[in-house]
Amino acid sequence: MSNDRPGSGHVEPGGIADAIALDAVAVVSSFLPNDLVAALRARAKACDAAGEFVAAGVGRGSARALHTDQRGDRIRWIDEAPADAAERGFLAALEGVRADVNRTLALGAFALEAHYALYPPGAGYRRHLDRFRDDDARVLSVVAYLNDAWHADDGGALRLHLDSGPRDVLPAGGTLVAFLSASVAHEVLPASRERISIAGWFRRR
Numbered sequence: 001m002s003n004d005r006p007g008s009g010h011v012e013p014g015g016i017a018d019a020i021a022l023d024a025v026a027v028v029s030s031f032l033p034n035d036l037v038a039a040l041r042a043r044a045k046a047c048d049a050a051g052e053f054v055a056a057g058v059g060r061g062s063a064r065a066l067h068t069d070q071r072g073d074r075i076r077w078i079d080e081a082p083a084d085a086a087e088r089g090f091l092a093a094l095e096g097v098r099a100d101v102n103r104t105l106a107l108g109a110f111a112l113e114a115h116y117a118l119y120p121p122g123a124g125y126r127r128h129l130d131r132f133r134d135d136d137a138r139v140l141s142v143v144a145y146l147n148d149a150w151h152a153d154d155g156g157a158l159r160l161h162l163d164s165g166p167r168d169v170l171p172a173g174g175t176l177v178a179f180l181s182a183s184v185a186h187e188v189l190p191a192s193r194e195r196i197s198i199a200g201w202f203r204r205r
C-alpha cells in the first residue's frame with residue numbers, strides 16, 4: 001500500500017485532471033491555505049455548537065435511512081451561495097477544479113453539492129461508492145480536510161480501493177482528494193480523535 005506522504009502520488013493543483021485520467025484519483029496536499037482551513041474549521045464547530053448538524057444517512061429519497069453501523073458521522077450542508085466568507089472561498093477554490101476537469105476529462109461537471117462532516121472518535125464510514133443506485137448524476141467526488149496537526153497514529157485515513165490496490169490518504173488539514181464517483185470504492189477508517197472534513201460532489205445535468 002502506498003504511504004500517504006507528499007511526494008508519494010501527491011500532485012499540484014494544476015495536475016488534478018491528469019492524475020484522475022491516469023489513476024481515477026488525485027491527492028493535493030496543500031490545496032487550501034492554512035487560514036482558510038482554520039476559518040472553515042471554526043465555522044463547522046460554530047454550526048455544530050448551534051445544533052445545525054444532523055446524523056448522516058445512507059441512500060436517497062424514500063430509500064434514505066440512518067445506518068449508524070455503516071457511517072457514524074454527522075453532517076451539515078453548505079449553501080450554494082453562502083453568506084459565510086470562508087465557505088465562499090472554499091467554493092471558489094473548487095470552481096477552478098471544475099473548470100480543469102471539464103476541460104481535460106469532459107465530465108460535464110455542473111453543480112457542486114457539499115457538506116461538512118464530523119466523525120466522533122471511533123466513527124467511520126464502511127466501503128461504498130458515492131453514486132446512488134437510482135441517480136448517476138454524481139461524476140466527481142471531492143473531500144477537503146479541516147483537521148489541525150493530524151498524525152498517522154490518529155487513524156482516520158480515507159482508504160481508496162483502486163485497480164492498482166488500496167491507497168490510504170490521511171485527513172491532514174488543507175489536503176484535497178478528488179476521485180471518480182462512479183468507480184472508486186472507498187471507506188473512512190475510524191480515528192482516535194474527532195475528524196472534520198467537507199465532502200462534495202460535482203453533478204452533471
Ligand code: OGA
Nearest residue numbers: 125130143158188197199
Ligand atoms: C463520503 C466520504 C470520505 C472522507 O462522505 O461519502 O466518503 O474522507 N467521505 O471523509
Ligand code: MN
Nearest residue numbers: 128129130186
Ligand atoms: Mn464517499
